[in-house]
Amino acid sequence: MATRIPPEERQTNLVVALMATEIGLTKQQILDSVSGYRQRAETGARADALEKMFERDKDELRALGVPIETIGDPSDPTDLREARYRIPKAEYDLPADISFSPAELAVLQLAGSVWSAESASADAQAGVRKIRALGIDGDEPIIGFAPRITARETSFAPLQTAIEECRTVTFEYLKPGEQTPRLRVMEPLALLDFEARWHVYGIDVDADAERTFLLSRIVGDVTVTKKGFDSALREGAGDRALAGLRAVASRNTALLEVTPGTEAALRLGRRAKAEVQGISVPFVDLHIFADELASYGPEVRVVEPAVLRDAVIERLTAIIASHADDAATGRDR
Amino acid sequence: MADRPLLATDRVRAYLTLVPYLLERGQVSLAEAAREFDVSTTDMRTMVEKLTVIGLPGDSGYWQQPHELFDINWDLLDEEDIIEITNDVGLRRVPRFTAREAAALLAGLQMVAAVPAVSDSGLVAGLLAKLARAAADAPADVVIAPSAVDEVRDAVSAALRRGVAVSFRYQAPDSAPTTRTVDPVQVLITNGQWYLQGWCHLREAMRTFHLDRVSEPELTDIPISHADAAVPDAFGGAVDDAEVTVRLPRRLVPLLGDYVRADNTREIGDDVIVGIRLSDPRGIKRVAGRFGGRLEVSEPDTARSATREWAAAGLALYRHP
Numbered sequence: 001m002a003t004r005i006p007p008e009e010r011q012t013n014l015v016v017a018l019m020a021t022e023i024g025l026t027k028q029q030i031l032d033s034v035s036g037y038r039q040r041a042e043t044g045a046r047a048d049a050l051e052k053m054f055e056r057d058k059d060e061l062r063a064l065g066v067p068i069e070t071i072g073d074p075s076d077p078t079d080l081r082e083a084r085y086r087i088p089k090a091e092y093d094l095p096a097d098i099s100f101s102p103a104e105l106a107v108l109q110l111a112g113s114v115w116s117a118e119s120a121s122a123d124a125q126a127g128v129r130k131i132r133a134l135g136i137d138g139d140e141p142i143i144g145f146a147p148r149i150t151a152r153e154t155s156f157a158p159l160q161t162a163i164e165e166c167r168t169v170t171f172e173y174l175k176p177g178e179q180t181p182r183l184r185v186m187e188p189l190a191l192l193d194f195e196a197r198w199h200v201y202g203i204d205v206d207a208d209a210e211r212t213f214l215l216s217r218i219v220g221d222v223t224v225t226k227k228g229f230d231s232a233l234r235e236g237a238g239d240r241a242l243a244g245l246r247a248v249a250s251r252n253t254a255l256l257e258v259t260p261g262t263e264a265a266l267r268l269g270r271r272a273k274a275e276v277q278g279i280s281v282p283f284v285d286l287h288i289f290a291d292e293l294a295s296y297g298p299e300v301r302v303v304e305p306a307v308l309r310d311a312v313i314e315r316l317t318a319i320i321a322s323h324a325d326d327a328a329t330g331r332d333r
Numbered sequence: 334m335a336d337r338p339l340l341a342t343d344r345v346r347a348y349l350t351l352v353p354y355l356l357e358r359g360q361v362s363l364a365e366a367a368r369e370f371d372v373s374t375t376d377m378r379t380m381v382e383k384l385t386v387i388g389l390p391g392d393s394g395y396w397q398q399p400h401e402l403f404d405i406n407w408d409l410l411d412e413e414d415i416i417e418i419t420n421d422v423g424l425r426r427v428p429r430f431t432a433r434e435a436a437a438l439l440a441g442l443q444m445v446a447a448v449p450a451v452s453d454s455g456l457v458a459g460l461l462a463k464l465a466r467a468a469a470d471a472p473a474d475v476v477i478a479p480s481a482v483d484e485v486r487d488a489v490s491a492a493l494r495r496g497v498a499v500s501f502r503y504q505a506p507d508s509a510p511t512t513r514t515v516d517p518v519q520v521l522i523t524n525g526q527w528y529l530q531g532w533c534h535l536r537e538a539m540r541t542f543h544l545d546r547v548s549e550p551e552l553t554d555i556p557i558s559h560a561d562a563a564v565p566d567a568f569g570g571a572v573d574d575a576e577v578t579v580r581l582p583r584r585l586v587p588l589l590g591d592y593v594r595a596d597n598t599r600e601i602g603d604d605v606i607v608g609i610r611l612s613d614p615r616g617i618k619r620v621a622g623r624f625g626g627r628l629e630v631s632e633p634d635t636a637r638s639a640t641r642e643w644a645a646a647g648l649a650l651y652r653h654p
Contacts, residue, residue, distance in 0.1 A: 008344035009387055015349065016423040017390045025390075033390035035397065064346050065431030065469035091469070093426040098467050100460075107456050110448070111441030120437045125371060126346065127434035127464075132369065133354035133427045144493040145448045147522040149440060149477065152587040163473035164432050190474035193440075196525035216587060231471070238474030245478075263506040263619070267545050270483075295622030298646035313651055318626030319644035323637055 010036025011057050015066060019092065024071050024084025027054060058085075067091040100131050105138035114147045119157070151198055153215040156191065158222040159200050163188050163234065168205065168227040172219040176287035181219045186211070187229040189237035194245050195284065201241035203233065212244060214285070249282045254289065255303040256281060264299035278303060290315055339376060347372070347380065348387070352403075352424040355416055363414040374414075381405060381416050388422045428469070435468035436475050443477035447522070449490040452482070480525055488550035489529050493517045498534070498555040501547045506619065511535065515542065516557035519564050524590055532559030539564065574610040577617045577636045581605060581628040588623070606631075615639035622647075 013035045017025060031037045031050050040050060058068055069091075071084040100108070108131065112124035132138075155171065162169045169188055172181035188202040197214060204211040257278040258265040272279035283289035290311035293300055297316075302309040339347075347370050354369070355361060367377040388402030404420035430438070439461060446457045465472070482490075485501070492499035500514040516532040518539070527544040539559075583605050586593055597608045611617060614636040621630050621640045630637045 005386075006383075007341040008348070009383060011341065011345045012348045012387050012424075013390075015345070016388060019423050020389055030390075035386070035388070035391060038391065060342055061345070064342060064349070065429060065434075066349075067469060089426070092428055094429050094467055098463055100463070101456075103454060104456050104460055107442070107445065107451055107454060107460060108438060110445045110451065111438055114441045114444045115437060120433075122371075123431070123433040124437035124441055126350070127430050127438045129350050129354070129369060130427050130430060130434070133350050133357060135357040142445075142448070142450050144490075144517070145445070145450065145520050145522070147444045147448060149444055150523065150590070152590075160433075160436070160473045160475070164470065190476060192476045192478065194476075194478040219584060234471065234474065238476040241474075242476055242478060261504065261510070263504075263546075266504055270545055291623045291625060294625060294644070294647065295619045296647070297618065297622060297643040298650060300647075301650040309651070313648065315622075315625035316644040316648040319621060319624075320626075320641055320648065322626040322629050323621075323641040323644075325638075325641075 005036040005039060007036075007057070010034070011061060014057055015061065015087065018068060018085055018087040019089065021086050024069070024086035026082060026084055027051065030054060030085065094130065094134070099134070100136055102137060102139040105131055105136050106140065106142055109138050110142045110145070110147070114149045116148050116150045117152075117156075120149075120151070149193065153198055153218070155200075155215050155218045155222045156198060158224050159188050159191060159215075162222070162224045163190065165224075166229050166231045166234070168225045168229060169222050170225060171222045173213055174217050174219050176217070184213070186213070187233065189234050190241045192238065192241045192245070194242070197288070199241070199245070201237060201244065203229075210240070210244070212241060214288075245284055249284045252283050252286070253280045254283060254305065254308050255279075256293075257301045257303060258296075259299050262296070262299040264293075264296035268296075268300065286311060294319070339372065344380060348384070349424060349428050351380065352384075352418070352421065353427045355418050356421060356425060360409070360415050360417045363410070363416060366416055377416075378410070381410065384418075430464065430468045432468055432470040432472040435464050436472035438464055439472060440475040440477055443479065444522070447480050447482055448520075449482065449487065450494070480522075480527075485544050485547045485550050486520075486527055488552060489517060489520060489527075489544065489547075492552050493520065495552070496557050498553045498557055499529075499550055500553055501550040503542060504546045504548070506546075506616065507613075513542070514553065514555070515540070516559045518559070530564050532557070574612050575614045575633070576608045576610055577614045577630065578632040579607050579609060579617065579621070579628055579630050581607070581624060585624065585627060589620075589628075592620070618643035 014030065017030065017034045031041055031054065037050055037054065062068055067087060069086050069088055071086065073079045073082055109128055112128040115121040115124055159169065168185060170183060170185050173184045174181040185205040186200070186202045187205060188200050190201045192199045192201055192212070197216065199212050199214055201210070201212045203209070255275060255278055256268065258268055268279065268281055272281045286308055290308060293302060293312050294315040302312050351366070351370060355366070363374050363377055367374045370377065384403045385405055386402065388397050391397035391401065400420060401422060402420070403418065403422055406417040406419050409415045409417050442457055442460055445451045451457065489499055498514050498516050500512065502510050503513045504510045514534040515529065517529055518531045521528040521530055521541070529542045529544060529547070530539065532538070533540040581604065583600065583603055586598070586605050589607060592609045593607060599606050609617065609620070614633055617630050617636045618640040621628050622643065630640045
């Protein structure tokens, strides 16, 4: 028996074995009997190498959502030498009382198609597939609409992992107008797509207060630390994050003058309230709003607040400087 | 169909759903199963063949007995490319959603909740609750702030549903307003913006319309005649469009959004150079305006000077109050 058994076979065998046992299997029983380990043990693989392989398989299966339970020695829970492993059916199976109608499946199929990121899209499709495996066929697909979610920031995935595992993260954050980024330590609780920008909401550990950060201002990698936090903090976090940003928007209002019939008048008009002179528009982030206003060039003038006006003037001045006539100095930076 | 190689964990994940799927559906063609699991038929055949060496634990020194392993109808597979499990030893039930699967679907649901066909169904709230309950671990909260459906979005959706052309006033940037009649094909919702893609009777071609620039929408009674035309690449630009070259720091590239593709960028040190196709190169002035000087328009000169003059005209508003 010289053929090597590939890891997917070994891991699937492990799932089958751990689901077939009520009382659980010890590590030794698994290594001796489950196909994939057994053959290696027979050909003289070292015990510690096999144990390491089992630990890795267990971690990978847990990452796939497979609930592997460890039943330790009740008198000494830290002693895992005689621990038994099993997969409780009640935690593995999709609850029997949950079913989906064909109309619901059609909605979920559209929901599953929105992610443009490959990994999230694969996750959504795998979820839809599970419903299809229940024997449910969807209604006619909902056509004519192509909603898309994009998450281009590389910080998205590690932040999602940290939220799932309730672990503190650190990252460098560059505030607009500051020259150097500052290290932030955060207990991340929710990710939020607000006005087409991704935010992470959580507790800033140094400030000991709730904060919302823009993913686009995170510089470099997000580090997921080993330090955990109480999972109860996550309850209702998404709603709190959304309410927080809405409250900010309702506090910040700009008074603007726009030229009728222009792009600025159209785009800003959607969000605006008419004033005696000009329009008032709520905004969440001064710098992002200033970026947008600068893009309208002469189509809009900021009346107040003064900080927003100054921010727009600063941007317009910088654009002129970086596009100076002198092409040689402008291009060979 | 996925062309990337399958990892071991991908295959394990697939097996856990494939077995209940096959047991539920009896006989399934190789092609259909491959489509369902987004793998090639070759990969699907290999997976199904390998299923027959998976089974319950065997005793040390002994082979597993046939009834302790999965088995399939080999004749049916070899002769008709049809999969049928004839002996199963576990994995009968569909597993719970992983936290990631649930999170991806929950966010997707919030996104599609604004689609009239979905919001009219009244199914979203129930689905959100079901998905949360059916997850193995608590999914991370991924919230998509809802976008409002206004009169224009409503009218366009109604035109799509009824299969009739819609006419409206369209105000493109830097040009005079026009009246358009469009056979709607698709509504694209991305980055919080809604776009109508359809056959424009005026231009006699497929076009993409930003719905913020649409006003006075009216449904016509003209049945649509170009529903099967290919949807344009909304942000790719046409081949005969001029290319504008811009340079910006790498970390700002995500802010360029859909203008960035794998084939139109190259890196120089910490900067990235992007070639953007625009029907009017001067239109880059609005894109550049969002970067406050950190994105530089390099070529052509008309685009570069248009950017400078646009900002200068904006600045002039503040010099002469």
